[in-house]
Amino acid sequence: MKPESLPRIHKLPPLLSNQIAAGEVIERPASIVKELMENSLDAGAGTIEIQIERGGTRIIRVQDDGIGIHPEDLRLAIESHATSKLHTPEDLLAIRTLGFRGEALSSIAAVARVSIQSKAIDANVAWSILYDPLTGDTKTGPAAHPQGATVTVGNLFYNVPARKKFLRSERTEFLHILETVKRLALSVWDTTIRLQHDGKSCLHCRGQEDPARRVRELLGKGFVENAVRVDRRSDAFRLWGWLGNENAHSSQVERQYLYFNNRIIRDRKLSHAIRTAYGETIPTGRYPQYLLYLEMDPALADVNVHPAKHEVRFRETREVHDFVHGCVKQALSKSTVSNSRLENSILPARGDYACPTPGESAQVREAVLHYRKDTPLSITETRGGLSTDEPRMLLALTDRRLIVECREGVLLLDIAGARRFLARTRLERLAENEVLQSRPLLVPISLGINRELPSSEDDFHELCRRFGLQLNFSGPRTLTLRTIPLILEDTDLQDLIDDILESLRSHPVTDSKAQASEMRSILARHAGAPGFQFHSDSLRTLLQQLRQAGSDLTSAGHAGVWRKLDPRLLDEIIGDAL
Numbered sequence: 127m128k129p130e131s132l133p134r135i136h137k138l139p140p141l142l143s144n145q146i147a148a149g150e151v152i153e154r155p156a157s158i159v160k161e162l163m164e165n166s167l168d169a170g171a172g173t174i175e176i177q178i179e180r181g182g183t184r185i186i187r188v189q190d191d192g193i194g195i196h197p198e199d200l201r202l203a204i205e206s207h208a209t210s211k212l213h214t215p216e217d218l219l220a221i222r223t224l225g226f227r228g229e230a231l232s233s234i235a236a237v238a239r240v241s242i243q244s245k246a247i248d249a250n251v252a253w254s255i256l257y258d259p260l261t262g263d264t265k266t267g268p269a270a271h272p273q274g275a276t277v278t279v280g281n282l283f284y285n286v287p288a289r290k291k292f293l294r295s296e297r298t299e300f301l302h303i304l305e306t307v308k309r310l311a312l313s314v315w316d317t318t319i320r321l322q323h324d325g326k327s328c329l330h331c332r333g334q335e336d337p338a339r340r341v342r343e344l345l346g347k348g349f350v351e352n353a354v355r356v357d358r359r360s361d362a363f364r365l366w367g368w369l370g371n372e373n374a375h376s377s378q379v380e381r382q383y384l385y386f387n388n389r390i391i392r393d394r395k396l397s398h399a400i401r402t403a404y405g406e407t408i409p410t411g412r413y414p415q416y417l418l419y420l421e422m423d424p425a426l427a428d429v430n431v432h433p434a435k436h437e438v439r440f441r442e443t444r445e446v447h448d449f450v451h452g453c454v455k456q457a458l459s460k461s462t463v464s465n466s467r468l469e470n471s472i473l474p475a476r477g478d479y480a481c482p483t484p485g486e487s488a489q490v491r492e493a494v495l496h497y498r499k500d501t502p503l504s505i506t507e508t509r510g511g512l513s514t515d516e517p518r519m520l521l522a523l524t525d526r527r528l529i530v531e532c533r534e535g536v537l538l539l540d541i542a543g544a545r546r547f548l549a550r551t552r553l554e555r556l557a558e559n560e561v562l563q564s565r566p567l568l569v570p571i572s573l574g575i576n577r578e579l580p581s582s583e584d585d586f587h588e589l590c591r592r593f594g595l596q597l598n599f600s601g602p603r604t605l606t607l608r609t610i611p612l613i614l615e616d617t618d619l620q621d622l623i624d625d626i627l628e629s630l631r632s633h634p635v636t637d638s639k640a641q642a643s644e645m646r647s648i649l650a651r652h653a654g655a656p657g658f659q660f661h662s663d664s665l666r667t668l669l670q671q672l673r674q675a676g677s678d679l680t681s682a683g684h685a686g687v688w689r690k691l692d693p694r695l696l697d698e699i700i701g702d703a704l
């Protein structure tokens with residue numbers, strides 16, 4: 127619509143500009159609780175008490191015993207762009223506090239009634255301030271308050287009726303507050319946190335040294351019991367925490383806690399990196415549960431991305447993603463034997479098979495397969511209502527050898543050997559002009575070139591492309607890999623590239639046949655890399671692929687791939703004492 131007259135530009139009055147800022151930061155009462163608790167944590171609080179009335183619409187009061195606010199700064203604390211946490215533009219490049227924008231209290235004060243009481247560290251007297259947003263007036267005076275600060279926020283959205291309409295029931299708003307408090311409580315261990323709603327105590331976390339205890343208290347024993355611990359470091363990053371196992375998944379994104387340097391963050395790419403690391407261990411459409419802490423030098427990330435400060439821009443996005451993905455994948459694959467214990471626990475308790483006991487781990491090297499002569503396993507037999515058509519892992523002897531029951535009988539299966547066999551078969555069948563199926567990497571990977579480059583880069587590109595590796599040279603000593611062949615799951619890509627470059631040196635560029643045959647054997651070797659995660663779904667696929675590849679699983683065995691464990695063989699091994 128065309129304006130009737132030329133509009134003139136004017137500065138917005140502070141209340142209006144603060145209300146606009148509040149629109150981005152203060153969505154609901156829980157947003158206020160988050161900002162106030164973050165201020166308390168930045169102030170070094172040992173105890174934080176939160177009192178809520180009527181879902182936070184009437185009163186939100188957060189009291190702490192932190193360093194407090196200098197009496198002369200009380201007025202400034204409520205003004206916009208006023209902070210004690212930043213001084214120079216350089217400070218913005220490595221933020222170590224949860225707050226830094228100097229906007230939270232002014233935004234809150236623009237949509238609710240705010241008062242602060244505080245006694246600063248080393249001060250003799252406490253002071254209070256009451257702010258009137260309509261006139262901008264403040265009332266200050268001495269107060270009775272121990273060291274620390276109490277911020278009270280009343281009548282939320284009293285002056286923004288449109289916003290008030292969007293609030294849900296008091297109970298729902300309180301549940302959001304409870305979740306916020308839990309999330310913050312999971313970011314610190316040594317702070318005591320108490321939460322009351324309408325005078326009733328709803329949460330009490332005592333400050334303690336052991337993170338696992340707080341996790342158990344807040345997320346429940348079940349979460350910890352169904353989780354795998356992860357703690358890995360690279361030169362620049364550390365990732366630690368808990369990864370829900372294959373039994374701990376939900377239909378909604380819940381119980382996905384991700385922290386960056388103790389700040390709760392949301393990052394779609396990182397969530398995706400974690401989800402893909404879970405792969406097929408959890409069914410499609412379900413979400414894994416996790417509590418993860420990513421730590422690094424704050425200079426490697428920018429948290430000044432979103433007004434609510436829950437987004438981060440990493441300086442080395444790809445490295446961070448690959449690191450997180452790799453850590454999760456490795457931790458989960460290491461735990462697959464303990465997961466097999468859970469699978470076993472759903473088998474009928476007939477004592478037919480030796481199941482690892484809770485104390486046993488991936489290192490179970492020997493186990494006795496008890497079999498009962500009177501109940502030989504057959505293809506058609508069904509037990510406990512489960513058809514043996516559905517392959518089942520009976521026991522993981524090591525992290526690569528399994529005893530499985532499938533329609534062909536009971537097999538001792540070597541996962542790495544089977545995957546190498548499949549890769550070899552696929553590669554042997556690759557027609558001359560055919561391109562090996564590949565999948566794109568979520569984030570292209572940069573790899574070092576530690577060997578001499580082949581004299582013809584074009585031929586090298588073409589050869590790699592045919593075998594599912596799309597790459598380009600991104601620097602004199604680096605290349606960027608964009609796709610990898612489907613037959614390679616967990617191989618170390620740097621090793622793979624080193625191997626390829628090394629072996630191509632010994633074959634003349636012109637001998638494309640010899641080069642292709644080298645590529646086949648390198649890929650087949652890498653296809654059996656350790657770290658592949660096996661679980662019931664991938665087991666079924668693996669067995670199907672073996673059958674399709676022409677392997678006769680009913681025969682006695684195939685060196686390095688499987689061995690059939692029929693009663694006669696067991697008699698031979700164990701002997702018949704009777």
Ligand SMILES: Nc1ncnc2c1ncn2[C@@H]1O[C@H](COP(=O)(O)OP(=O)(O)OP(=O)(O)O)[C@@H](O)[C@H]1O
Nearest residue numbers: 165169194203209210225226227228229230231275
């Ligand atoms: N509980 C508290 N204890 C001590 N100082 C506090 C407390 N709450 C607020 N302050 C002081 O008031 C200032 C303004 O707080 P405010 O939350 O508005 O901004 P901030 O925390 O600096 O940045 P952000 O807007 O990102 O939260 C803080 O910088 C801090 O100095």
Ligand SMILES: [Mg+2]
Nearest residue numbers: 161165225230
């Ligand atoms: Mg703040």
